[in-house]
Amino acid sequence: MVNLTVPQLLRDRASADPDGVALIVHGSAPLTYRQWYERSAVIANGLVARGVTKGDRVGLVFGSADWADYAVAFCGVLAAGAAAVPLSDRLASADLRFMLEHCGAAGVIHAGGLTVPEIGWSATLDGLRTETSYETADPAPGDLAQILYTSGTTGRPKGVSATHANLAYGCGARRRPFAHSAHLLHAFPIGTNAGQAMLINALDAHPAVVTLPRFTPGRFAALIESYRAGTVFLVPAMAIELINAGVGERHDLSGVLLLGSAAAPLPSAVAQALTTAFPNATITNYYTSTEAAPAQTIMMFDPERPGSVGRAVAGGRVRIATAEGTPLAPGETGEVWMRSPAVPRAYYGDPGSGTFRDGWVRMGDLGRIDAEGYLYLVDREGDVVKSGAYKVSTIHVEEAVYQHPDVVEAAAFGVPHPVLGTVVAVAMATRAPLTPEELRIFLKDRLAPHELPAHVTTVDALPRNNGGKVDKRALRRSMEDVR
Incomplete structure (x- = not known):
């Protein structure tokens, strides 16, 4: 190269x-x-x-x-x-x-x-x-x-x-990326890793890169239709807004052949709904970080592998290891590490950080890899809820909550408890009124008793940072105010 x-x-x-x-x-x-x-x-x-x-x-x-x-x-x-x-x-x-x-x-x-x-x-x-x-x-x-x-x-x-x-890793090849498209549409903000990836695509990929001053589901869907965009990139929050707005019923989205989601895990219920709104698209989840890029895993939505974020691609590598970097066997849960095929990145002014080690990047996530090399995220290391003798995956809880037909978006997180130390809380936005008890009844056969949310609150929308990720620190603070 x-x-x-x-x-x-x-x-x-x-x-x-x-x-x-x-x-x-x-x-x-x-x-x-x-x-x-x-x-x-x-x-x-x-x-x-x-x-x-x-x-x-x-x-x-x-x-x-x-x-x-x-x-x-x-x-x-x-x-x-x-x-x-x-x-x-x-x-x-x-x-x-x-x-x-x-x-x-x-x-x-x-x-x-x-x-x-x-x-x-x-x-x-x-x-x-x-x-x-x-x-x-x-x-x-x-x-x-x-x-x-x-x-x-x-x-x-x-x-x-x-x-x-x-x-510029991987750029300049004779066959340009996304050659199936005349236009690539995204709504990633400036100052994010996903946004920078789109900037490099504008330099190197085949299609013209299209974006808009402000994302709304109606405007975004109208652009997809008018440009007949063959490739579309978004974050899960945008996907949820598109689905909730019913844009597939009002716009012709059949020209999209690849719909990529980045910046956060794509809940399987949301991915399934996208297959209906975008009938000809391959729904794809990309997993990486600002520190690890261009290393990434890619997962084409497969109902048989709910929750997987895919396998490493394009010369990159992924492994599960201890905090010290000692590799673990397939199926074991540990820390996710990625290795870039390109010159690795680093923290500016902090060369001694433990995030970067011998070409590997510590992702800050817990996960496991199955025998076929598919990566499953368990949780962010700092988001795992330690409740009594149990460790609860907030990603697992969120996957279950998203299965309720009235839930638009949801986030699970830990809040203090005088006896158990921490218990699970859920914040959700809904299409119709949904009481905490109704949600718990729905989740009873989907989650273990220690995984059931002790606190449930309904919000108009989840707080998110500039990159589209849920701000769980803000949610914890808001729960402290009402508990």
């Missing part, structure tokens, strides 16, 4: 297909590869004019309506030899400041109308234009290209660094 850089990918694509459409933000003009390359070169020149040198970090603060400008800024930073730090415009000012200070950002490029923390300099794309021409640094495959901050669901966000060789 030839090591490439991101600027090389853009330069080669612009040369081979200058008028090809790379990216479409619905409601805005399409971005062609020639435009992407030329506009990025202008930004790179403007950055050098501001004193940006090879290895500097530059923050990028943009919203979902600004995907095209963000793509230009990202490639412009990398063409200048610097590293990009993608950040969502929806982050709190204190979090933005922490991330920019943590990585030592030289400055910030941001969308017009945004106010960003005063870290070094700040500028919009127009503010980086200059009439003077400067020589830009040409990065090497091993150079730092990106620092992406984790969602911080278990603590303070951490900056995950990736080289050009990591980001």
Whole structure:
């Protein structure tokens, strides 16, 4: 595999297909590869004019309506030899400041109308234009290209660094990914690992990548229909909204051949419902992390294997091991570790972290692998509910709750108990009124007694972070307020 850089990918694509459409933000003009390359070169020149040198970090603060400008800024930073730090415009000012200070950002490029923390300099794309021409640094495959901050669901966000060789791994092949599609549609936000994967797809994959300023199930389904998108990517929360809105009854979604879900496990009941809404699509669940990418497992929905997130693909590896990394036998439950086929990532400024070890990445999940190599997640390590003498998997509880026909979305988590230490609580959004006792009766034959929720609360919607993952810390706090 030839090591490439991101600027090389853009330069080669612009040369081979200058008028090809790379990216479409619905409601805005399409971005062609020639435009992407030329506009990025202008930004790179403007950055050098501001004193940006090879290895500097530059923050990028943009919203979902600004995907095209963000793509230009990202490639412009990398063409200048610097590293990009993608950040969502929806982050709190204190979090933005922490991330920019943590990585030592030289400055910030941001969308017009945004106010960003005063870290070094700040500028919009127009503010980086200059009439003077400067020589830009040409990065090497091993150079730092990106620092992406984790969602911080278990603590303070951490900056995950990736080289050009990591980001561009597997790119530049003669057969481009998703060749069955003319358009690939997604609604992943900027500043997430899933969003960055879509940015690389815009550079390397066959279809034009389409996104929209703000996700609603109606708008998303209408775009699928109008573009006849052959490939669609979303997170489980979006899938649930699409199903609950009944979009399959109002829109022709038959053109979708691949529907991929990422960022969180896809409950089997939700996957089953997607097969009805998208009659010709293969429903696929992708499991990875910001730290482990591009390593991943892929699972094409199989009712015979409910709960599995699939097998390792494309040269990556997955294993179950102890916290120290000692491998366990098939069928045993332990910690999930993944090994990337590319140059591994690392925590910026924290080389001694126990997450990365001898090329393997500790995922923070508990799981098991069956004899055929299929991975089953048991739970997030920090989410396992230790109730009396038992350990309860919240993923297992959630799978059972989702089987109730009136449940739209649900999350299980632990709350304190004076005798047992911790007991299971469930927060759920429903289509029709559903009492805690009715839910427990439904679950009685599906869960063991110690797995049944001691507390059940109904919410309008589950709290989620910018990456679409349920914020269980917020749910625990809300339960403390009402118990």
